[in-house]
Amino acid sequence: SIGCGEGAFEAQLEEAGVPVRGVDLDVLPSYKTMRCFLRGGIIRVRPDELFRIDEPSRTCLCFVWGRALPWREYLSCYPQVPLVCIIGESASTPEESVATVPSSNALEADASWSRLHCGPARAVHGGAVMCVYERAPASL
DSSP states (O other): OBTOTTOHHHHHHHHTTOOOOEEEEOOOGGGGGSOOOOTTOEEEEOGGGTTOOSOGGGOEEEEESOSSOOHHHHHHHOTTOOEEEEEEOOOSSTTOOOSSSSOTTTTTTOTTEEEEEEEEOOOSSTTOEEEEEEEOGGGO
């Protein structure tokens, strides 16, 4: 999960038996004192290490309530990643600006991805939506 913060969402996946690796930038001194909900901890990396994913073909990239995540760069760097989960605000049109980047439905008009799920997500912020997309087989 990219930009996992304290790892609250990732901890829920972990509790359900899903293997999770939480990753976030190590750019603020306050990160050392932040809560961590993941049993295995959160990997804090320098910005130049952010794009290192060990097993991309066995990975679902999760973007949770992003503000300025380089999500398109991840998808370009890792064409073998089969699943993407985005939690954030939903945009009415691809051009609409919403509080989260990416918007939860950012891959809706991209022919190389098909939606598996889209629905409300229980979150601190009202109006959160979770969309899960699978990369089209021809794109892998």
